[in-house]
Amino acid sequence: MPPGAALSGMxxxxxxMSVMKRVSLIFRAKANKALDRMEDxxxxxxxxxxxxxxxxxxxxxxxxxxxxxxxxxxxQMNSLQKEVDRxxxxxxxxxxxxxxxxxxxxxxxxxxxxxxxxxxxxxxxxLQEQEEKLTLASQRLQSRVDAFRTRKETIKATYTAAxxxxxxxxxxxxxxxxxxxxxLAIQRAEDKTAQMQARAGAIDxxxxxxxxEDHVGGQQDAIQAELDKLGATNSIxxxxxxxxxxxxxxxxxxxxxxxxxxxxxxxxxxxxxxQPQAGDGS
Amino acid sequence: MIVRxxxxxxxxxxxxxAAKLTALDSxxxxxxxxxxxxxxxxxxxxxxxxxxxxxxxxxxxxxVTADYIxxxxxxxxxxxxxxxxxxxxxxxxxxxP
Numbered sequence: 322m323p324p325g326a327a328l329s330g331m332x333x334x335x336x337x338m339s340v341m342k343r344v345s346l347i348f349r350a351k352a353n354k355a356l357d358r359m360e361d362x363x364x365x366x367x368x369x370x371x372x373x374x375x376x377x378x379x380x381x382x383x384x385x386x387x388x389x390x391x392x393x394x395x396x397q398m399n400s401l402q403k404e405v406d407r408x409x410x411x412x413x414x415x416x417x418x419x420x421x422x423x424x425x426x427x428x429x430x431x432x433x434x435x436x437x438x439x440x441x442x443x444x445x446x447x448l449q450e451q452e453e454k455l456t457l458a459s460q461r462l463q464s465r466v467d468a469f470r471t472r473k474e475t476i477k478a479t480y481t482a483a484x485x486x487x488x489x490x491x492x493x494x495x496x497x498x499x500x501x502x503x504x505l506a507i508q509r510a511e512d513k514t515a516q517m518q519a520r521a522g523a524i525d526x527x528x529x530x531x532x533x534e535d536h537v538g539g540q541q542d543a544i545q546a547e548l549d550k551l552g553a554t555n556s557i558x559x560x561x562x563x564x565x566x567x568x569x570x571x572x573x574x575x576x577x578x579x580x581x582x583x584x585x586x587x588x589x590x591x592x593x594x595x596q597p598q599a600g601d602g603s
Numbered sequence: 604m605i606v607r608x609x610x611x612x613x614x615x616x617x618x619x620x621a622a623k624l625t626a627l628d629s630x631x632x633x634x635x636x637x638x639x640x641x642x643x644x645x646x647x648x649x650x651x652x653x654x655x656x657x658x659x660x661x662x663x664x665x666x667v668t669a670d671y672i673x674x675x676x677x678x679x680x681x682x683x684x685x686x687x688x689x690x691x692x693x694x695x696x697x698x699x700p
């Protein structure tokens with residue numbers, strides 16, 4: 322098929338053609354168009370090889386980007402899990418203090434956070450899949466590029482000009498399809514990573530600002546504040562009770578302390594405290 | 604017949620499978636036209652499964668162009684439309700020379 326034939330053939334019948342066939346023709350047309358622009362066959366091979374090497378760099382960078390993004394999501398999932406656990410213990414704490422209203426609010430917050438966490442888990446699985454696919458694609462391209470380099474040198478060394486043109490076209494079109502495929506795969510991974518980065522950035526900010534609670538439940542650390550207040554109230558009550566007890570037992574002791582100035586005998590002091598002497602204290 | 608699954612490389616598939624793929628291709632095309640997500644994913648899933656199961660990977664040093672190119676196994680109708688739109692693949696971003 323002469324260069325460009327696929328493209329013109331496709332334009333005439335595209336509407337009635339199938340998806341798989343059309344996509345293959347689009348790839349072929351792209352390669353043919355590029356071939357048309359080349360004048361020297363050797364230039365074609367070298368130029369293509371240069372493009373392949375660049376593509377390898379791109380795909381490797383793509384893999385690294387997806388991995389970075391995935392790790393970031395992993396950290397965020399950990400942070401969110403901690404927040405979820407914190408709400409859970411708040412709810413238990415509130416319930417043990419008889420504050421069902423606070424427990425309910427804490428659980429509402431927890432549900433909101435859990436929703437975010439589940440969402441992240443889905444995104445995480447998706448990124449993992451992208452990473453695996455892109456890694457495989459990168460390995461596949463590497464093998465292809467290695468094979469192409471060998472082919473390129475063989476063609477240059479062995480074939481006559483007429484034969485070379487056919488071989489070059491074959492090799493060029495074959496590798497172009499691979500490059501087109503991998504280019505799309507990278508683009509896809511980049512798009513998904515960019516979406517994920519945007520979400521991750523937003524969640525990072527929320528986590529950092531402490532606003533996640535407000536964002537999710539509307540009234541977080543109102544809950545903690547209330548629980549803290551309950552805790553404080555309880556400890557104040559306990560302290561008061563202790564003081565009352567001390568005072569009840571401590572009034573005579575006060576007298577005893579006055580009456581025994583300079584007295585080093587403990588048992589006498591105790592007796593004195595139990596039996597106040599006449600004239601003491603007033 | 605040589606079939607490529609985008610993101611997965613090229614496969615050599617036997618002729619009897621090629622016939623089944625052609626039938627599935629029509630279903631795929633109809634689903635894209637009707638924007639029928641369920642039919643689209645069903646046809647794509649079947650086609651991809653068929654190629655993966657019955658096909659053998661084309662060796663790295665065999666440079667051929669595919670007769671059929673299947674979209675990414677998890678592609679959406681929108682993505683396929685974009686892929687087919689006015690015979691381009693979105694320019695330089697796909698890395699073709």
